[in-house]
Amino acid sequence: MGLLQFPLKELHKELGASFGEFAGWEAPMVYRSTVKEHLAVRENAAVFDVSHMGRLLIRGPDAYEFLQKMVPKELGKVKELSMSGPTALLNERAGFKDDVMLYRFSDEEWLMVCNAVNREKVKAWLAQWRGRLGMRVEILDRTFDLAMLALQGPRSAEYMERLGAQADVLDLKMLQFHPQAEVAGEKTFLVSRSGWTGEDGFEIIAEPEAAGRIFKRLVELGVEPAGLAARDTIRLEVGFVLYGHDIDEETNPLEARYWVFTPGKTGYVGYEALREAMRKGVKRVRLALKMKKKERGIPREGHKLYIDDVEIGRVTSGNYSPVLKRGIGMVYVDAGHALVGLEVEVEIRGKRYRAKLDDFPLLKR
C-alpha cells in the first residue's frame, strides 16, 4: 500500500527535508540536523508540519453526551474554545484505544485530534459506540482537507506577532484556541496555544495552501523547520508517550501514569476496568531512564533493564537527549523495582551500561 502524503510535501522538499515512513505517512523526518532542530525548540522556536495527526470533527445534538461517555476526563470542566488536555479513548479493559485531545467549540461541536496510526481505528470505535448508544452525532474526518502546523519554542509568541497574528491570538492562554483566526493575512480553521514539546507554542490548523504560506513565512522569519525525528527526541525529554510504543491496548493509564482521567468521574467506557485496576494496583510502572554521565550507550525500544541477572523492565522509547547530552529513555519497570533513583543496567547490543531510574520531565526548570 502506498504511503499517505503530506499536503506541504513540495515545500518540505524545497527546504531540504529527508522523508521517512511514520504511521503510514511519508513524513519529513529531518531538514538540516535533528540536534539543531531540537535545540531550536528549546531555545528559540521551530515549526513542525503535523498534518499526519488525525482531525475528526464530532458534531450533533448529542456530541457532549457522547464524548462524555467516550473519554475518562470530565468534559463539563472544559470551557468553550478550550482544549481538554490529553485524554484518551479506553477499551473495556481500560487499555488505550488512543490518546486524544478534544477542542470544544460548543456542546454540539468538538474537534478530536488523534494519533495518525489510530485514525481509522478511532473512527470505527466512535461509530460503533454511536450506534450502541443511539447518539445523534456525525463524525467528519478533516485530516485530508486541513493541514496542521506546530510552532514551538520559548520565542513562539514573538514569531506569531511578527507573522501578523491578530491580537487575541497572542492573548490565548495554554489550551485555549481561536476559531477562524487570521494569521499573516491567512484565514485559518483555528489557532490554539498548545503543543507536544513542553514549551510555549501555537498550533495552526488551516487549509493546505494557507498553511504552506504560513510555514514558509515562519521559516523566512528565522524559525527552524523541524521534522518528526526532532519531535520524537523533544517529547522524550519531557516524557510524553507515543502510541504504539509507550502505550497500547494492553496498557492502562495507571501503569503508564498518564493522567487522562478525572478522578470521581464514572460511567465512561473502560471505567469499571480502570476502577478495578486502581483497587488491585499495577504490576509495572512507566518511568524515565537516564544514562549515567559519560555512559555512551543510547537506550532504544526493546532494550532490557537489569539488576545483576534479574530483568526488571524494558525500554519502550529511547534516544539521545541533545539538552542532557546523553541517552535517555522511557521504560516500564516491575512495580517492585519502580524506584526513582535506583541504579540499573541497560543491555545495549550485548553490553551493559549504567543508568538511573528517574522521573519525567527530565528537563527541570
Add this chain to the structure above:
Amino acid sequence: MSEIRVGDYIVLTDRRYTENDEWAKKENGVVRVGITDYAQKKLKDVVGVELPEVGAEVGAGEPVAAVESIKSAADIYAPVSGKVVEVNEKLYDQPELVNEDPYGEGWFFAIEASNPEEYEKLLTPEQYAEKIKED
C-alpha cells in the same frame, strides 16, 4: 586529493571501501578505518560511538565498533584482519566529527593488518561510487 562525486556524496580516491560503507586507508603500515560521507549523511546527527580496545585482535568482517545517531545505531566492521593499534578517543566527546569530517578527524580506529591481500580485495573508489549510485 582527488575525489568522485555521486550526487551529494563524496568518495575519495586515496582509499578503499566496503559494502557496509566503511573506508580503509593505508598509512605508514597501518589501515585507518572510518565511515564514508554517504554513511554519515544517511545517519545524520551522530551522537555517540563505541570503539574497540587497543590491542584487540579482529577478523575482517567482524563488528568491532558502533556508531549511534539519532536515527539508529549501526555496527562498524573491520575491513581487514589484524590488531587494533589506535582508536580515535576524541570521538567519545565529539562524535559530531564523524559528520563534520568523515574521511579525516572522524576516523574510528587503525589496524595493523595481518593479511595484506584483504586490503586489495576491498572495493575501489570507482566500485564504491557505483554502489552508492544504485541506491
